[in-house]
Amino acid sequence: MICKGCGVPLQTNDKTAPGYTPKADGEYCQRCFRLIHYDDLTLSMKTGIDPDTVIDHVSQLDAVIVYVVDLFDFEAGMIPGLSRKLPGKDMILVASKRDLLPDTLSHEKIASFVFSRLKEYGITIQELVLTSAEKHVGIDEVKAAVKKHSRSRCAAVIGRANSGKSTLLNALSGGKSLTASRYPGTTLGYTELEIDGIQYVDTPGIEIAGSMVMAVKEKDLRTILPRSTVRPAVFQIHEDQSYALGGLARLDVKCGSSATVTWYLSRELYLHRTRLSNADELWKKQTGKLLVPVPTEKKKKKYQFHRDSEKTDVVIDGLGWACISGDAPTLTVEVPAGVNVTFRKAMM
Numbered sequence: 001m002i003c004k005g006c007g008v009p010l011q012t013n014d015k016t017a018p019g020y021t022p023k024a025d026g027e028y029c030q031r032c033f034r035l036i037h038y039d040d041l042t043l044s045m046k047t048g049i050d051p052d053t054v055i056d057h058v059s060q061l062d063a064v065i066v067y068v069v070d071l072f073d074f075e076a077g078m079i080p081g082l083s084r085k086l087p088g089k090d091m092i093l094v095a096s097k098r099d100l101l102p103d104t105l106s107h108e109k110i111a112s113f114v115f116s117r118l119k120e121y122g123i124t125i126q127e128l129v130l131t132s133a134e135k136h137v138g139i140d141e142v143k144a145a146v147k148k149h150s151r152s153r154c155a156a157v158i159g160r161a162n163s164g165k166s167t168l169l170n171a172l173s174g175g176k177s178l179t180a181s182r183y184p185g186t187t188l189g190y191t192e193l194e195i196d197g198i199q200y201v202d203t204p205g206i207e208i209a210g211s212m213v214m215a216v217k218e219k220d221l222r223t224i225l226p227r228s229t230v231r232p233a234v235f236q237i238h239e240d241q242s243y244a245l246g247g248l249a250r251l252d253v254k255c256g257s258s259a260t261v262t263w264y265l266s267r268e269l270y271l272h273r274t275r276l277s278n279a280d281e282l283w284k285k286q287t288g289k290l291l292v293p294v295p296t297e298k299k300k301k302k303y304q305f306h307r308d309s310e311k312t313d314v315v316i317d318g319l320g321w322a323c324i325s326g327d328a329p330t331l332t333v334e335v336p337a338g339v340n341v342t343f344r345k346a347m348m
């Protein structure tokens with residue numbers, strides 16, 4: 001028997017291990033039950049799912065691949081060389097959580113951004129669909145794309161942890177049988193679901209080792225993960241500035257004549273701006289007070305980027321990004337060690 005929510009084998013012996021259920025005839029493990037009914041995490045499974053295991057498993061299926069990437073956390077969703085790891089497989093890219101990006105951003109602009117990033121990461125796809133599973137947008141398009149490419153094979157839904165795979169499958173099936181939550185590592189095994197005559201497979205999320213999500217306490221996920229459309233925070237600057245994202249990350253912007261810095265973050269995350277010359281003092285005095293939440297690990301890493309006139313995004317995996325335009329030649333980011341930072345051509 002496997003748990004209907006997360007796909008892990010059910011067991012009645014060890015309360016502290018995955019799959020535990022107090023009832024021998026239960027359909028859901030206790031962890032899923034508590035997540036679904038009380039939004040309560042009894043057992044964190046955020047580490048430990050080896051990306052190669054999932055990809056090996058999927059590569060052996062006769063399946064079309066439905067690769068889910070969260071549009072808000074796009075860089076973290078990329079699996080470099082994925083096409084090489086799944087040779088000969090057709091791939092549909094579902095760019096999920098469309099509702100988190102501003103409405104003003106056109107479909108064409110998002111598509112052109114997605115294709116340019118895929119090229120960089122060596123990923124080839126047959127079709128792109130933008131979705132917002134929670135708002136039931138793009139669901140019929142996913143069904144149509146799967147029908148077109150599956151040719152009576154099954155459809156394996158893969159992607160980084162938290163990208164929205166189980167939520168997508170629930171929307172496709174019109175039910176709620178799979179467990180979905182903001183805690184990465186919700187799905188632990190492989191669950192098959194028949195939808196409109198096609199066999200779909202939910203899979204465990206591929207670990208997001210370099211994400212801020214892994215560098216905070218579970219209770220702080222509410223603060224850093226956006227739940228509604230991000231409202232851009234725009235700053236016109238004429239001198240060197242420093243931005244604090246809670247106590248989690250710092251961006252220093254060296255400014256020439258003038259520049260614009262636009263942040264795309266969860267509305268719950270505290271964003272503090274100060275003169276660069278005051279920033280060291282601010283972090284020394286206010287970390288853990290004004291500047292919260294703080295990361296679980298103290299060790300930090302710095303990234304620096306020298307930019308030209310092109311609009312640049314500074315992306316912090318799992319947290320969001322800043323778009324910089326104008327005369328700001330040097331950007332320095334400090335994040336918890338292990339968190340990935342990417343400098344890319346601006347998305348918007």
Ligand SMILES: Nc1nc2c(ncn2[C@@H]2O[C@H](COP(=O)(O)OP(=O)(O)OP(=O)(O)O)[C@@H](O)[C@H]2O)c(=O)[nH]1
Binds near residue numbers: 100165166180
């Ligand atoms: N705003 C928004 N949030 C979404 C959408 N789809 C999923 N989410 C949220 O994203 C989080 C992760 O969703 P899941 O469906 O559990 O993601 P998953 O890819 O199955 O995660 P793992 O099982 O851990 O790999 C949850 O908090 C969902 O509510 C969407 O369309 N819009």
Ligand SMILES: [Mg+2]
Binds near residue numbers: 165180186187203205
């Ligand atoms: Mg899942």
